[in-house]
Amino acid sequence: MGVLAEDYFEDSAEQRLYRKIYFETFRHLGFIEKCLRQLYKELPGPDLRAALALGASQILFMDDIPDYAAVNESVTLVQPNKKSFVNAVLRNLIRRKEEFQANYSVREDFPGWFVKRWEKRLGEDLEAFLYDLNTKPSFYGINRDTMVLEKLEERSDNYIMDKASFAIAKLAGDCTPMSVLDCCAAPGGKTFVLSETYPDARIFAVEKNPARFEKLKENMAGMGLGNVDCVNSDIMELKTEAEFDLVLLDAPCTAIGTIKRHPEVRWFRNLDSLRENGALQLEMLKKVSTFISKGGIIIYSVCSMEPEETTDVIEAFLKHDSSFQVIEPSCDAEFKNGKYFLSLPYKNDSDGFFGAVLTKNF
Ligand SMILES: C[S@@+](CC[C@H](N)C(=O)[O-])C[C@H]1O[C@@H](n2cnc3c(N)ncnc32)[C@H](O)[C@@H]1O
Secondary structure, X not given: OOOOHHHHHOOOHHHHHHHHHHHHHHHOHHHHHHHHHOOOOOXXXXXXXHHHHHHHHHHHHOOOOOHHHHHHHHHHOOOHHHHHHHHHXXXXXXXXXXXXXXXXXXXXXXXXXXXXXXXXXXXXXXXXXHHHHOOOOOEEEEOOOOOOEEEEOOOOOOEEOOHHHHHHOOOOOOOOOOEEEEOOOOOOHHHHHHHHHOOOOEEEEEEOOHHHHHHHHHHHHHHOOOOEEEEEOOOOOOOOOOOEEEEEEEOOOOOHHHOOOOOOHHHHOOHHHHHHHHHHHHHHHHXXXXXXXXXXXXXXXXXXXXXXXXXXXXXXXXXXXXXXXXXXXXXXXXXXXXXXXXXXXXHHOOOOEEEEEEEEOO
């Protein structure tokens, strides 16, 4: 997936323009394709659809780009025998631009399954939620001297990190762990916060993917953290006699909570991918729960706000092992949602994140 947060303040105007076209196209793809379908008889293949969508997003949503420039760019993207087709469709779109713009609905910028479930959850807040998901995300970063998370307006030396992601690593609050297992660690943002929050602890940061493991090691070395050991391993295969006072499972997930930073993610996820991820997350939680020491704590988190990857996983886990219980997360009131941590982008100026804190009654 796409655009690195660090690139966001990139100076090159050309890069900013390309990124804006990319973002606007994926944000509005549902609505754009609905308009385009009214302008041709037969569904064109993927390359033509991409060229048409890129042109249409500029025509419909980017006033600062002249319509003729958008058409010309799309025409250059396709094979010679398709140029007149792309030219004709986009010129028709320009002719009917005002009519289409007048019928714009933000709901069509998202897949139907997503809108339906969020309408049930939020009622009249739905549109505010959807509009916000289509806006530019804020950037926060950790000031390396003070360890305070600051909102960033320009490039800085701060370690870029989402507000909710930062809060996740602190959910266990004022405990004094001597050993911490960070099960899915790369690129290491939460490892960094854990290391600074619990300086007396030894932190084992496990990452399966070799390339991401290298990035984790590089990041940890760059920060000069003395209490972190990086381990290149699949957490599901990890064999150890050691027990850990704090286990963080920042599990792989659909990342649907990062829609603002990755507008394309909404089109690549569906109910099946939510269920598949939920099943994997449950297995991972079962496995990592075996590593916990007496009185130890597990933080479970995902950058998703969907029940299949969040509350359903915790409930299924508690059914599997009733010796665990959910305890109150240590976080600002803005993130509290019953006994869980939940950030919603339109309320918290953050990614969508879920967190649960579990402890075991031995
Ligand atoms: C959500 S990201 C973690 C982000 C990280 N905690 C941070 O704050 O920077 C999930 C990571 O888990 C890794 N991962 C997935 N399955 C794993 C497994 N079975 N064992 C160890 N790492 C795994 C992925 O490669 C990915 O880097």
